[in-house]
Amino acid sequence: MRLSKVSFRYSRRGPWVLRDIDLTLRPGSVIEVTGKNGAGKSTLLRLLAGIVPPSRGTVAQRPRVVGYAPDVFPIGQPFTVTAYLTHMAEIRGVSPDAIGRLAERLEATHLLEQPVGDLSKGSAQKVGLIQALLAPPDLLILDEPFAGLDAHTRGELPAMIGEIAANGGTIVVSDHQNQLENFPGADHWLVAGGTVTTQAGERPEQVVIEVLVDAAEADEVEQKLHADGYTTRRAG
Numbered sequence: 132m133r134l135s136k137v138s139f140r141y142s143r144r145g146p147w148v149l150r151d152i153d154l155t156l157r158p159g160s161v162i163e164v165t166g167k168n169g170a171g172k173s174t175l176l177r178l179l180a181g182i183v184p185p186s187r188g189t190v191a192q193r194p195r196v197v198g199y200a201p202d203v204f205p206i207g208q209p210f211t212v213t214a215y216l217t218h219m220a221e222i223r224g225v226s227p228d229a230i231g232r233l234a235e236r237l238e239a240t241h242l243l244e245q246p247v248g249d250l251s252k253g254s255a256q257k258v259g260l261i262q263a264l265l266a267p268p269d270l271l272i273l274d275e276p277f278a279g280l281d282a283h284t285r286g287e288l289p290a291m292i293g294e295i296a297a298n299g300g301t302i303v304v305s306d307h308q309n310q311l312e313n314f315p316g317a318d319h320w321l322v323a324g325g326t327v328t329t330q331a332g333e334r335p336e337q338v339v340i341e342v343l344v345d346a347a348e349a350d351e352v353e354q355k356l357h358a359d360g361y362t363t364r365r366a367g
């Protein structure tokens with residue numbers, strides 16, 4: 132996917148938020164977007180997701196399946212979480228089977244029968260994440276996904292991001308808390324003064340190592356490794 136000379140402002144006479152942005156997004160890459168409050172991170176993510184069109188310039192080759200979790204989940208909907216997610220699955224033309232699997236992984240099964248409007252901020256964010264992941268995304272855009280998440284989900288999310296990247300997906304994450312700062316191979320984009328400065332991540336050769344741990348400690352070790360951005364697989 133490629134952005135060429137993209138500029139954006141919210142109204143015809145409003146100030147330019149982004150100017151003359153040229154960016155290339157490679158399949159399989161993880162991109163962490165940082166910048167000060169109001170710098171334009173959410174705006175850049177909306178442009179990438181196709182929620183808003185550029186005021187000038189072009190966005191080419193956007194992948195087919197885009198998952199987008201906004202920073203503020205639209206609360207106040209008169210559905211249960213299951214009804215909302217089932218509806219979203221229908222719109223995307225995918226089976227609702229993924230809802231249970233994702234809810235389990237993000238420790239959100241207890242939320243499924245709650246009204247969407249009653250969710251806490253962190254719980255709403257989990258539902259927003261599940262919504263973005265219903266169809267395996269070619270491009271996944273997460274706006275401040277770590278804010279408000281509990282320790283388990285904060286640890287699980289980098290692993291999920293790593294798996295999508297391993298399958299050739301591109302992931303763009305705005306991240307105030309720098310949770311992905313040390314994610315292996317991540318690219319870093321800094322939004323400031325209407326421009327985006329890019330820094331390519333190092334891509335060291337990868338190997339598989341086997342680690343033997345006591346069964347009682349397996350969950351804890353796995354969570355620690357996930358939090359550091361490593362992918363794990365249980366054998367036996």
Ligand SMILES: Nc1ncnc2c1ncn2[C@@H]1O[C@H](COP(=O)(O)OP(=O)(O)OP(=O)(O)O)[C@@H](O)[C@H]1O
Nearest residue numbers: 141142148166167168169170171172173174175322
């Ligand atoms: N819907 C909107 N209409 C008009 N201006 C907007 C709108 N959304 C954002 N802006 C303006 O665009 C600029 C960039 O906002 P944006 O939300 O993209 O920044 P951000 O880097 O994501 O900030 P934060 O870290 O606080 O979330 C700001 O000056 C903001 O006031």
